[in-house]
Amino acid sequence: MGGLLNTILLTFFSLIIATVFGMLLAMGRVYGKAPLTTIIYVYEKIFRGVPLLVIFFLVYLGLGQIGINLLPFTAAIIGLALRSSAYQAQIFRSAINSIPEGQNIAARTLGMTKIQSIIHIMIPQVLRLSIPSWSNEFTIVLKDTSIALALGVPELLRVAGQIYAIPNYFDYILPILLVVAIIYFIIVILVNKILGYIEKKYKMAGFEVSVER
Amino acid sequence: MSMLELKNIHKKYGSNEILKGVTFSLEKGETKVIIGPSGTGKSTLLRCINQLHPPDKGEVWLDGEEITNKNININRIRQKIGFVFQDFNLFNHLTALQNVSIGLEKVKKMEKEEAKKRAMQELRRVGLENQAEQYPAELSGGQKQRVGIARALAMDPMIILFDEPTSALDPELIGEVLEVMQGLAGKVTMLCVTHEMGFARNVADEIIFMEEGYVLEAGPPMKMFKNPDHKRTGEFLGKIATLYGENKEE
Numbered sequence: 321m322g323g324l325l326n327t328i329l330l331t332f333f334s335l336i337i338a339t340v341f342g343m344l345l346a347m348g349r350v351y352g353k354a355p356l357t358t359i360i361y362v363y364e365k366i367f368r369g370v371p372l373l374v375i376f377f378l379v380y381l382g383l384g385q386i387g388i389n390l391l392p393f394t395a396a397i398i399g400l401a402l403r404s405s406a407y408q409a410q411i412f413r414s415a416i417n418s419i420p421e422g423q424n425i426a427a428r429t430l431g432m433t434k435i436q437s438i439i440h441i442m443i444p445q446v447l448r449l450s451i452p453s454w455s456n457e458f459t460i461v462l463k464d465t466s467i468a469l470a471l472g473v474p475e476l477l478r479v480a481g482q483i484y485a486i487p488n489y490f491d492y493i494l495p496i497l498l499v500v501a502i503i504y505f506i507i508v509i510l511v512n513k514i515l516g517y518i519e520k521k522y523k524m525a526g527f528e529v530s531v532e533r
Numbered sequence: 534m535s536m537l538e539l540k541n542i543h544k545k546y547g548s549n550e551i552l553k554g555v556t557f558s559l560e561k562g563e564t565k566v567i568i569g570p571s572g573t574g575k576s577t578l579l580r581c582i583n584q585l586h587p588p589d590k591g592e593v594w595l596d597g598e599e600i601t602n603k604n605i606n607i608n609r610i611r612q613k614i615g616f617v618f619q620d621f622n623l624f625n626h627l628t629a630l631q632n633v634s635i636g637l638e639k640v641k642k643m644e645k646e647e648a649k650k651r652a653m654q655e656l657r658r659v660g661l662e663n664q665a666e667q668y669p670a671e672l673s674g675g676q677k678q679r680v681g682i683a684r685a686l687a688m689d690p691m692i693i694l695f696d697e698p699t700s701a702l703d704p705e706l707i708g709e710v711l712e713v714m715q716g717l718a719g720k721v722t723m724l725c726v727t728h729e730m731g732f733a734r735n736v737a738d739e740i741i742f743m744e745e746g747y748v749l750e751a752g753p754p755m756k757m758f759k760n761p762d763h764k765r766t767g768e769f770l771g772k773i774a775t776l777y778g779e780n781k782e783e
Contacts, residue, residue, distance in 0.1 A: 426622035430636035431612035
């Protein structure tokens with residue numbers, strides 16, 4: 321049970337950080353000026369191009385060597401957030417680009433500042449448009465928390481491993497792992513359902529994609 | 534003192550000089566219509582007025598204040614300059630009512646309830662009180678544009694700029710928008726870029742004919758239609774009038 325809680329906490333914190341950071345990256349890339357956009361571009365490339373396990377080791381062991389000692393749990397959250405923010409930046413950027421520029425212009429002609437236009441006009445639409453891709457990103461992050469076992473974080477999979485390592489339970493490896501698989505599966509299904517509901521509830525009328533025949 | 538005064542406005546995009554010195558002014562309550570061939574800088578001029586694209590040279594004065602001055606807070610000024618777009622530019626995630634009230638809430642910092650009430654008044658003014666809860670995608674083009682006008686009106690602007698407000702509409706929807714605009718004439722200061730000759734003739738106090746970045750000629754509709762000073766003005770008006778089914782000799 322403690323393992324499940326840790327898995328959920330890892331997912332929760334890394335996703336929150338990655339969503340906020342990813343949104344900032346996307347905004348920076350779209351609205352920012354020269355050096356910033358390039359830096360963000362490189363950031364996205366790097367963290368989408370390096371395996372998660374390598375990121376984990378870099379954050380935990382690599383930073384450890386230069387004197388920044390993080391708890392395995394914290395290192396895992398940072399590692400997951402770094403990678404997910406790079407992916408989410410792309411999700412949000414494509415959503416921003418799909419909103420007609422005219423709406424931003426209209427907001428500015430009402431007297432809104434750039435920031436007000438982003439907060440009141442762009443972000444509410446970006447979030448709505450991003451739900452399907454974001455829900456996909458959620459499942460990836462949830463499942464990849466299991467890689468944190470390599471740092472010794474007692475998440476779901478590692479705790480399961482500790483259980484079947486007890487000699488008495490040795491014969492139950494298969495059922496124990498099946499239970500683990502089912503738990504991941506159930507969370508994914510559950511959260512996707514919830515997000516699907518949110519998507520429906522906040523959908524912008526007239527923006528459903530539909531073909532009747 | 535004029536409500537709006539343009540002095541010698543110049544604007545270049547790259548090496549392409551769009552506006553080559555435009556000067557005119559509007560008094561409070563006046564309606565002026567800008568006409569002219571495409572690419573003569575009519576829309577650019579409107580964007581120079583509200584500083585979306587500040588002019589390279591020249592001054593814009595609004596109610597005695599020079600707004601081309603870089604040191605003023607342009608967001609404060611833009612509240613006073615309504616803008617109605619050719620392609621509406623409504624906020625897709627907001628209902629018609631919210632589209633009108635958001636400026637009041639976020640820019641004018643009005644209480645939510647008060648903003649709603651005010652927004653409802655404006656929707657009623659453009660005949661859309663029954664569409665208040667509908668989203669832009671659920672409205673017809675004419676209804677969208679009326680929401681756009683209500684959104685501009687709600688801010689209590691000193692002037693409203695219209696950038697070809699009916700050009701994106703089906704012919705049968707143009708009437709409802711023009712009717713709303715006609716209802717505003719005299720009460721609101723309006724500067725309209727449009728090809729609607731009927732509107733120009735019946736509603737405008739003055740028609741401004743622009744060509745190639747200059748004001749070629751300006752005058753009351755009667756004079757502009759019947760005996761313009763420039764041959765070119767007559768030709769253009771004649772062409773447009775024929776195109777839009779208006780009888781010039783009427």
